[in-house]
Structures are given as structure tokens and as C-alpha cells.
Amino acid sequence: MNNGVLDSNNLNGGQKLAVKYFSVAVILFVAQILFGLVTALQYIIPELFFEVLDFSVARTVHINALVIWLLFGFMGAVYWLLEDEAGVETVGLKLGNLAFWVFTLAVTIVVLVYLFVQVGPGDDTTRWLINEGREYIEAPRWADIGIVICILVFFYNAAATFMKGSWSGISGVLILDLVALAGLYLAGMFYTTNISVDQFWWWWVIHLWVEATWEVLVGCIMAWGLIKLLGVRRQIVTTWLYIEVALMFGSGILGLGHHYFWIGTPEYWFTIGGFFSALEPIPLVAMVVHALYDSGVHKFKAANHPAMAWLIAHTFGNFFGAGVFGFMHTLPQINLYTHGTQWSASHGHLSFFGAYATIVIAVFYIAVQQWRGGVWMSGDLPGNGWKWKWSLALLNIGVLGMTMAMLVAGYEQSFIERAIEGSTWSGYFAAQMHPWFIQGMNWRMVFGIVTAAGTVLLVWDLLTIGKGEKRTRQEVS
Amino acid sequence: MITKWWASEEVWRKIAVWVTAGMLLVLMGLTFDTIPKISVGSERVPAYSIINQRIDYVFDEKRNFQVPVFGGEQPLFGKMLSEEEAEALVTWGKKITQGRNCINCHTLLGNGAYFAPDLTKAWLDPNWVDSDLREGLMINFLMDPPNNSMNSSGRKMPNMDISEEEAKAIIAFLKWMSSIDTNGFPYNFKPVEQEG
Amino acid sequence: MIDPVEMQNFFMAFFSGAMVIMLGALYALLLAWGRIKSSPAFVVAAYITYVLLTVFVLVLADTMNFEGFWNLITAVMLVGYLLAPHGIWILSRDTHTHEQEPSSIQS
Numbered sequence: 001m002n003n004g005v006l007d008s009n010n011l012n013g014g015q016k017l018a019v020k021y022f023s024v025a026v027i028l029f030v031a032q033i034l035f036g037l038v039t040a041l042q043y044i045i046p047e048l049f050f051e052v053l054d055f056s057v058a059r060t061v062h063i064n065a066l067v068i069w070l071l072f073g074f075m076g077a078v079y080w081l082l083e084d085e086a087g088v089e090t091v092g093l094k095l096g097n098l099a100f101w102v103f104t105l106a107v108t109i110v111v112l113v114y115l116f117v118q119v120g121p122g123d124d125t126t127r128w129l130i131n132e133g134r135e136y137i138e139a140p141r142w143a144d145i146g147i148v149i150c151i152l153v154f155f156y157n158a159a160a161t162f163m164k165g166s167w168s169g170i171s172g173v174l175i176l177d178l179v180a181l182a183g184l185y186l187a188g189m190f191y192t193t194n195i196s197v198d199q200f201w202w203w204w205v206i207h208l209w210v211e212a213t214w215e216v217l218v219g220c221i222m223a224w225g226l227i228k229l230l231g232v233r234r235q236i237v238t239t240w241l242y243i244e245v246a247l248m249f250g251s252g253i254l255g256l257g258h259h260y261f262w263i264g265t266p267e268y269w270f271t272i273g274g275f276f277s278a279l280e281p282i283p284l285v286a287m288v289v290h291a292l293y294d295s296g297v298h299k300f301k302a303a304n305h306p307a308m309a310w311l312i313a314h315t316f317g318n319f320f321g322a323g324v325f326g327f328m329h330t331l332p333q334i335n336l337y338t339h340g341t342q343w344s345a346s347h348g349h350l351s352f353f354g355a356y357a358t359i360v361i362a363v364f365y366i367a368v369q370q371w372r373g374g375v376w377m378s379g380d381l382p383g384n385g386w387k388w389k390w391s392l393a394l395l396n397i398g399v400l401g402m403t404m405a406m407l408v409a410g411y412e413q414s415f416i417e418r419a420i421e422g423s424t425w426s427g428y429f430a431a432q433m434h435p436w437f438i439q440g441m442n443w444r445m446v447f448g449i450v451t452a453a454g455t456v457l458l459v460w461d462l463l464t465i466g467k468g469e470k471r472t473r474q475e476v477s
Numbered sequence: 478m479i480t481k482w483w484a485s486e487e488v489w490r491k492i493a494v495w496v497t498a499g500m501l502l503v504l505m506g507l508t509f510d511t512i513p514k515i516s517v518g519s520e521r522v523p524a525y526s527i528i529n530q531r532i533d534y535v536f537d538e539k540r541n542f543q544v545p546v547f548g549g550e551q552p553l554f555g556k557m558l559s560e561e562e563a564e565a566l567v568t569w570g571k572k573i574t575q576g577r578n579c580i581n582c583h584t585l586l587g588n589g590a591y592f593a594p595d596l597t598k599a600w601l602d603p604n605w606v607d608s609d610l611r612e613g614l615m616i617n618f619l620m621d622p623p624n625n626s627m628n629s630s631g632r633k634m635p636n637m638d639i640s641e642e643e644a645k646a647i648i649a650f651l652k653w654m655s656s657i658d659t660n661g662f663p664y665n666f667k668p669v670e671q672e673g
Numbered sequence: 674m675i676d677p678v679e680m681q682n683f684f685m686a687f688f689s690g691a692m693v694i695m696l697g698a699l700y701a702l703l704l705a706w707g708r709i710k711s712s713p714a715f716v717v718a719a720y721i722t723y724v725l726l727t728v729f730v731l732v733l734a735d736t737m738n739f740e741g742f743w744n745l746i747t748a749v750m751l752v753g754y755l756l757a758p759h760g761i762w763i764l765s766r767d768t769h770t771h772e773q774e775p776s777s778i779q780s
């Protein structure tokens with residue numbers, strides 16, 4: 001053990017690979033924020049980068065960077081806990097390393113093509129090499145295939161390691177979830193002219209990833225995190241993981257119905273979507289109660305305070321972003337007015353941050369702690385830990401502020417554009433020029449800058465926390 | 478202390494497996510029911526040759542929202558197309574919208590980005606004045622959006638290097654998309670005036 | 674079959690939707706806390722929260738023009754959100770029963 005310095009001798013094989021994934025994830029996170037700032041500014045100054053870096057290009061990078069940095073964070077998290085959980089060395093680590101470099105190279109090429117080639121003619125070559133032109137899964141087909149191969153290698157590493165070592169409840173759920181995760185991606189890998197069928201399957205990827213398989217994946221990370229940070233007994237977290245899986249899949253799989261209101265699908269999806277949307281908040285509430293219960297039982301004595309704080313932020317963020325902000329505009333009677341307005345953006349920002357960014361950041365802190373030799377990261381940090389506390393505050397305030405600003409803009413849009421003007425183009429622009437909308441976009445910019453400041457501080461803290469620390473980590477039982 | 482059955486790991490593992498499997502089964506059943514109902518040529522998603530006809534968006538008392546209604550002949554660019562020709566044109570149009578990344582400014586069926594108007598009923602937008610001027614205005618706009626800007630917000634669509642033929646294909650796709658029964662989305666829409 | 678929200682009801686439709694979920698969580702937390710601390714005051718507060726939740730569910734149902742099938746959703750929300758926090762509490766308690774006695778039943 002080499003305390004207080006970043007030393008890869010402090011890490012096991014899987015963890016060495018994990019920190020590579022985390023490093024790229026942090027870079028992509030910063031890229032997401034930067035391009036987010038550009039798009040936010042383009043709402044205020046429409047001429048900005050006109051016909052150079054148009055909104056569509058910046059936004060493509062913004063949302064793709066988001067998906068990929070979270071995915072890299074999840075993959076890193078799995079490599080991180082792999083050997084610990086299985087009790088043996090990672091199987092096929094060399095291949096895993098190769099897949100990491102291939103994946104990273106592919107992402108780099110895709111982003112460069114987005115930025116410098118941008119668009120192409122309406123033929124199959126464009127979809128294979130430049131841009132598929134479907135939201136969130138813009139990556140050209142060659143990259144899709146590359147992603148699937150890399151995920152398969154990742155899956156092989158995880159499954160083979162557990163098979164060689166020992167299985168646990170967490171690893172069992174994790175492996176089955178990864179099968180679903182990889183399988184669902186295939187639903188987005190074909191072309192059809194029928195846009196109703198196109199969006200039908202597109203939602204399988206988008207909804208069943210973010211509202212089902214990703215939720216369960218972070219449930220596994222959470223379960224493992226509670227054991228490590230609080231010392232909760234394995235049997236308890238495993239039972240809770242199963243409870244969450246039952247509730248999450250029980251409500252979330254058919255919760256898909258709330259995306260099938262307006263894409264051409266039959267009217268019965270109103271009732272299915274409405275019913276399961278009302279159930280979807282229950283697992284999120286259960287998670288809040290259970291997390292606080294566990295923290296209370298263990299008297300908030302945690303081995304890693306920043307990570308624990310981000311895990312708590314995750315439970316609340318998941319609840320508010322996905323639960324409250326999701327439910328308040330999801331029933332078809334109101335969704336008719338909010339679908340495709342800044343409402344969706346408002347909900348999207350809070351839920352992606354609350355449910356996923358938070359927990360990946362928690363894992364970053366767990367990783368940094370071990371990377372520096374398992375150092376102390378509880379109370380009494382140098383400077384009272386101001387950097388992690390301020391970055392936590394700035395990021396949460398920033399995202400919440402953006403969410404509220406977009407909520408005001410979306411609320412105005414549902415009135416002016418939808419209810420009064422009847423959703424025509426002139427109605428759209430009337431709503432975009434309304435003072436509430438303009439102020440909403442201005443405040444979104446302000447809170448976007450707050451978020452960016454929080455991100456800078458977070459990166460600085462991750463690079464410096466625990467530096468020169470001689471105390472070892474707090475024991476938890 | 479013996480764990481109560483409802484709090485036991487074993488019981489919840491079984492519940493998790495059965496609930497997941499059950500829900501997947503229901504979803505598969507619903508998928509098999511839905512896909513034929515949204516296939517091209519179905520009642521909800523008309524055949525591509527619908528672009529030969531007049532398309533309206535009219536309030537339906539029974540369903541309590543607007544639904545697409547199809548009238549007599551109104552050939553696109555004055556030319557009646559066979560089913561195959563219509564499919565080829567609409568397909569090209571959709572591929573162009575994907576290749577130009579339209580969905581990262583616009584929404585289609587309400588999904589996409591929120592920087593530019595929804596395109597679900599773009600074919601029927603009153604912005605195109607009336608059915609006589611519509612096709613010409615749409616072509617002009619698509620070929621040179623910055624100089625045909627139609628709003629005073631300062632936001633403009635960039636020039637996407639769209640040729641006249643490409644513009645026609647896009648318009649075919651938009652016309653076809655406006656025929657899809659979207660359960661009344663967009664709501665309270667005021668369609669363009671059409672003759673007859 | 675849906676009857677879209679009227680414009681003058683927009684705010685209450687959104688607001689009551691948000692309140693239903695937030696009060697549901699508050700009710701669950703107060704109930705769990707009251708049980709842990711064996712404090713009747715918190716349990717009473719929990720049920721008062723639930724009464725408020727009921728009000729917002731009814732406001733939601735009214736502003737959303739619920740009819741037919743949708744009344745079932747109202748009923749499911751009223752009953753489900755009453756019982757779910759109890760279920761969550763019972764599971765929290767009973768899954769932690771052997772927390773106090775380590776080693777004996779280690780899996």
C-alpha cells in the first residue's frame with residue numbers, strides 16, 4: 001500500500017482497467033457540459049456558430065457524450081467491483097483492455113465525424129459512416145457494431161470471472177441485466193421508413209435502457225456501495241436488490257406505454273402507460289426510505305463521505321427527477337400539451353443527473369480512495385473537504401436551477417404554443433419569443449454556468465482528494 | 478431470529494424473476510398486437526401512396542381529438558405515383574431527414590430536440606398559406622432556409638445543401654407522416670386552407 | 674379515451690401530480706421514522722400527510738377529467754399509495770431483523 005499517492009499498485013487488475021474507463025468518462029462528462037453550454041447559449045444568441053457548429057451538431061455531441069460517459073462509468077464500476085465480488089482475478093483482462101482502447105478510439109472517431117463531417121446525403125452510406133440521425137443513437141452503424149462487440153467482451157470478462165470465482169445475488173442480477181442491456185441495443189440497429197415502427201423500437205432502446213436496465217444496473221452498484229461504505233450485511237442488500245428489481249421491472253417494463261401515446265400506436269396504450277406510470281414512483285420511494293433506514297441504522301458512519309453524500313443525492317435525485325418530474329407530465333391528458341416541449345428537457349436534465357450522474361460520481365470517489373491506497377475519506381478532511389462539498393452543492397444547485405428554468409419555459413410553451421396557438425409553426429415561435437421563455441433560457445444559462453463551475457471543482461477534487469493523506473479509511477462494520 | 482417469509486431473500490428472488498418474466502411476456506404480446514396496427518397500409522399508418530390524396534386533420538367527436546381524414550386526388554407535385562414510386566420517394570425523404578440530423582433541432586411525432594418546430598403535421602401547417610402555394614413555398618424554404626426565414630425570433634434554419642429533388646423527397650415524407658393517426662397530437666392544430 | 678386538461682386547469686394538473694408523488698414519499702418517510710422512534714406523533718403526521726395526498730389525488734383526477742377506466746387509476750393511487758409505505762416499512766424492518774446479531778446466520 002502506498003498511501004496518499006495515485007499508485008496503480010493499490011488496485012487489482014479489474015480496477016486498473018476500471019480507472020481507465022473512469023478517466024475517459026470524466027473527459028466525456030466535461031465535453032457534455034461544454035457542448036451543453038454552447039446549445040444553451042444558442043437559445044440566447046441564435047447566430048452563435050451559425051453554419052459552423054449548429055445547434056443540431058452541438059446537441060448531438062451533448063447527448064451522446066452523456067450516454068457514453070454514463071456507460072463508461074457503469075462499465076468501470078463493474079470492472080471495479082468484479083474481483084472483489086467474485087473473489088478471483090478478472091478473466092480475459094487483456095481482451096478487456098483491448099476492448100477499452102477500441103471503444104475509446106471508436107468514440108473519438110464518432111465525435112470527430114459529428115463535429116467535422118456533420119451530415120451526409122440521404123443514403124445508406126451516411127447511416128453507416130456519419131450519422132444515423134436518430135436521437136440518442138446517432139452513432140453510425142459501424143460504431144453500433146463496435147459498441148456491441150466491446151459490450152460483449154465486457155460481458156465475457158464479467159460472466160467468466162463470476163463463473164470462475166463465486167456468484168452472489170448482486171452478480172447474478174448484474175449479469176442478467178447486462179444481457180438485457182446488450183440485447184436491447186439491437187432493437188435500435190435497423191432502418192425502416194415507417195416512422196411509427198421506427199419510434200416503437202427506438203423507445204425499446206431508450207426507455208428500457210434508462211427506465212429499466214440502467215436502473216437495475218445502478219441498483220447493483222448501490223447494493224455493493226452500501227456494503228462497502230456502510231457495512232450493511234450482504235443478505236439485506238441482496239434482498240433489497242431483488243425487491244427493487246421486482247418493483248422496477250414490474251412498473252418500468254410496461255411503463256414503456258407512456259411513450260406510445262402519440263407515435264401512431266393504438267389508443268389502448270393510454271391506459272397501459274397511465275396505469276404503470278402511476279406505479280413507477282413506488283420503487284423510487286422504497287429506495288429513499290431504505291437508503292435512509294440503512295444510513296440511520298449505521299449512524300451515518302461511512303467509509304467515504306463524498307461517495308456516501310453522492311449516493312444519498314442519487315436516491316433523492318432519482319426520486320425527484322424520474323419520480324416527481326416524470327409523473328407530473330406523464331398522463332396523456334396533460335402530456336398532449338407537454339410532449340416535445342422544454343418540459344421534456346426539464347425532466348430529462350434532472351432525471352439523468354439525479355438517477356445516473358450522481359451514482360457514477362459516487363463510484364469515482366470510491367475509486368480515487370482506493371487508488372490513493374485506501375486512505376481516510378470520512379470527516380476531518382483538509383480544508384474541511386470544501387472542494388467536494390462545494391462541487392456537490394454547485395452541481396446539484398446548477399442542475400436543479402436549469403430544471404426549474406426549463407420548467408417555466410415548458411409551462412409557457414404548453415400554454416401559448418399548444419393550448420392557444422394550436423401547435424402550428426407560428427405558435428411555436430410565438431412561444432419561443434414569450435418573455436417567460438426568454439427569461440427561462442437566460443436562467444438556464446446562468447445555472448448552466450453554475451453546473452460547469454461545479455464540474456470544474458469536481459474534477460479538481462477528484463485529482464487532489466486524499467493527496468498526502470496518511471490515515472487509512474474508516475472501518476465500518 | 479427466523480426471517481419472516483415476506484422478508485426472505487429467496488422469496489424476493491423468485492418474485493423478481495416471475496414479475497420480470499411476466500411483464501416481458503405481456504410486453505411481447507402487446508408488441509405482436511401493436512406492430513400490425515402500425516404497419517404501412519394499416520388504418521393508423523396509411524400506405525405511402527396516400528401522398529396522391531388530399532390529407533386533412535379534422536376533429537372527431539367520438540374520439541374527442543383531431544384525426545387524419547383523406548379526400549380525393551391531390552397528387553404531390555402534380556404527379557400520381559404508383560405504390561412503389563411513392564414508397565421509393567418517401568424512403569429517400571426519410572433517409573435525407575436522418576442524414577441531415579433533422580431530429581436534433583426538430584421533433585418528429587414530438588420526439589427530438591426543441592430548438593425548431595415539430596414536423597408531425599408540417600405538411601398541413603398554415604404557414605404554407607394555402608394548398609396552391611404550399612409545394613412551391615416548401616421547396617424554396619428547404620433549398621435556402623436562411624433567406625426564407627419565417628419567424629422574427631432570430632433563429633434560422635441553416636442551409637443544409639438540399640437540392641430540389643431532395644426537397645421533393647423530404648416533402649413526400651412529410652406529407653406521408655401527416656397521414657399517421659397520432660391520437661390527436663398535436664392538439665388543437667389549425668391546418669392550412671385547402672381548396673375544395 | 675381521454676379528455677385533455679382544460680387550459681385554466683393546467684397549473685393544478687401539474688401541481689397536484691407533483692404533490693401526489695412528494696406527499697407519498699413524505700408519508701412513507703414519516704411513517705418509517707415514527708415506527709423506528711416509536712413516536713405516535715410522527716405516525717399521526719404520516720396519516721395527515723396521507724389525507725393531504727388524498728386531496729391532491731382527487732384534484733388530479735378532477736383536473737385530468739378522469740372518467741371510465743381512469744377512475745380505476747384514481748382508486749389504485751388512493752389504495753396503493755396508502756398501503757405501499759406500510760409495505761416499504763415492513764420490508765425495511767423485517768429485512769434488518771438479524772442486523773443486531775452478527776455471525777450466527779451469516780449467509
